[in-house]
Amino acid sequence: MEQNWAGNIAYQAREVARPRSVDALRQLVADRDRVRALGSRHSFNDLADGQGTLVSLEEMPDEIVVTGQQVSVPAGVRYGVLAEFLAERGLALPNMASLPHISVAGAIATATHGSGDGNGCLSTAVAGLELVTSSGGLRTLWRGDPEFAGSVVALGALGVITRVTLDVRPAFEVRQQVYPSVPWSTVAGELAEVFASGYSVSVFTDWVGPAQVWVKSLDPVALPYTPADGPVHMLPGESVAAVTEQGGVPGPWLDRLPHFRLGHKPSAGAELQSEYLLPRDSAPEALARLREMGPRIAPLLQITELRTVAADTLWLSPAGGRDVLGIHFTWKLDVPGVTGLLPDIEAVLLPLGARPHWGKLFHTSEISTLYPRWTDFLELRAHHDPKGKFTNPFLDRLT
Numbered sequence: 001m002e003q004n005w006a007g008n009i010a011y012q013a014r015e016v017a018r019p020r021s022v023d024a025l026r027q028l029v030a031d032r033d034r035v036r037a038l039g040s041r042h043s044f045n046d047l048a049d050g051q052g053t054l055v056s057l058e059e060m061p062d063e064i065v066v067t068g069q070q071v072s073v074p075a076g077v078r079y080g081v082l083a084e085f086l087a088e089r090g091l092a093l094p095n096m097a098s099l100p101h102i103s104v105a106g107a108i109a110t111a112t113h114g115s116g117d118g119n120g121c122l123s124t125a126v127a128g129l130e131l132v133t134s135s136g137g138l139r140t141l142w143r144g145d146p147e148f149a150g151s152v153v154a155l156g157a158l159g160v161i162t163r164v165t166l167d168v169r170p171a172f173e174v175r176q177q178v179y180p181s182v183p184w185s186t187v188a189g190e191l192a193e194v195f196a197s198g199y200s201v202s203v204f205t206d207w208v209g210p211a212q213v214w215v216k217s218l219d220p221v222a223l224p225y226t227p228a229d230g231p232v233h234m235l236p237g238e239s240v241a242a243v244t245e246q247g248g249v250p251g252p253w254l255d256r257l258p259h260f261r262l263g264h265k266p267s268a269g270a271e272l273q274s275e276y277l278l279p280r281d282s283a284p285e286a287l288a289r290l291r292e293m294g295p296r297i298a299p300l301l302q303i304t305e306l307r308t309v310a311a312d313t314l315w316l317s318p319a320g321g322r323d324v325l326g327i328h329f330t331w332k333l334d335v336p337g338v339t340g341l342l343p344d345i346e347a348v349l350l351p352l353g354a355r356p357h358w359g360k361l362f363h364t365s366e367i368s369t370l371y372p373r374w375t376d377f378l379e380l381r382a383h384h385d386p387k388g389k390f391t392n393p394f395l396d397r398l399t
């Protein structure tokens with residue numbers, strides 16, 4: 001059977017179906033007992049897996065349609081492909097994740113995010129959804145519909161999304177400057193200023209040494225740190241051919257906002273990932289406590305990335321109702337080591353209001369206390385999927 005991008009999850013489903021039309025997809029969903037939609041498989045846990053049929057949309061029609069300041073896209077399109085289509089028409093997405101390889105439907109289902117004090121997660125750009133329901137019906141939802149805020153970050157639990165309408169904006173230029181060695185005490189002491197210094201800012205740390213600060217800005221920025229004298233990969237030893245252009249050179253948004261180029265391997269490849277998003281005012285305490293755990297974290301870690309995400313109103317978004325700092329861990333591919341450490345990290349972060357990234361590894365299954373609208377989401381599921389066609393072991397574990 002097939003596996004996820006990282007290779008740490010071998011899918012347990014019986015089959016992977018690749019329908020070629022919406023009608024074929026509707027028939028397939030109506031006929032099967034258990035269905036899970038599969039995106040580009042970049043999640044690190046068993047969220048996308050299921051016990052019946054996985055549906056890949058990679059052979060569905062690929063038409064992209066721009067109408068004014070919105071674009072309607074096939075659910076399985078990758079952000080990199082969409083970004084090139086938009087850029088050729090003088091348009092842009094408001095933000096992107098670190099990699100352009102992921103599918104739109106898979107990313108919005110988990111509240112995938114980039115960085116930026118003023119930037120919501122990618123799901124906040126969604127204006128409309130079309131999805132195949134458990135009976136094989138076709139349902140359309142628009143921003144403002146009462147169920148919309150519960151249906152965008154929906155973990156594949158409400159149906160198979162076929163098309164997504166996204167807000168777009170006029171194309172813009174971004175410049176990316178990397179400061180490769182900033183003392184941790186400086187970054188921790190000036191956290192708000194560092195994150196406010198650009199359109200999209202990332203801080204990388206190994207929890208024991210100095211930090212790297214990556215600033216993607218609309219205008220020239222000169223932070224009072226020494227900039228890199230050449231291209232930098234956030235992971236020591238990885239090829240700088242994979243990263244988007246740095247050095248403060250202005251360029252199209254799609255060639256700067258993601259860290260990695262579409263034609264190259266994103267990140268390390270042999271890795272696991274976890275991420276926790278917590279209210280910005282809890283960030284100083286969280287960072288100080290994790291820094292104390294640095295000697296335990298560092299041996300398992302490739303790199304940590306800190307990013308900010310603006311508050312939104314989506315029920316299952318980790319940024320729902322609060323501006324957050326995302327504390328991300330790119331781990332070595334050491335499943336026992338990482339799964340052994342996560343409970344201790346969560347013991348620090350969850351009491352501070354952290355919510356785990358849905359698509360990465362986490363330990364807790366007690367989700368209801370983390371999301372005020374969790375019960376509403378369960379009711380939405382029960383209403384639209386009374387027989388649990390779209391459930392899976394991952395969703396069944398959550399309490």
Ligand SMILES: Cc1cc2nc3c(=O)[nH]c(=O)nc-3n(C[C@H](O)[C@H](O)[C@H](O)COP(=O)(O)OP(=O)(O)OC[C@H]3O[C@@H](n4cnc5c(N)ncnc54)[C@H](O)[C@@H]3O)c2cc1C
Nearest residue numbers: 037039040041042043098103106109112113155156161359
């Ligand atoms: C190298 C790397 C870098 C990453 N960087 C970031 C980052 O910068 N920011 C961040 O937030 N995350 C990041 N992630 C995590 C990743 O963005 C999420 O796991 C995302 O959900 C993956 O999307 P996917 O298309 O691979 O979906 P999958 O992993 O295949 O599926 C994820 C979920 O989406 C659902 N889904 C997929 N398609 C549909 C559909 N058509 N209808 C309904 N539901 C659907 C699935 O059922 C599943 O629940 C990274 C992952 C990797 C491997």
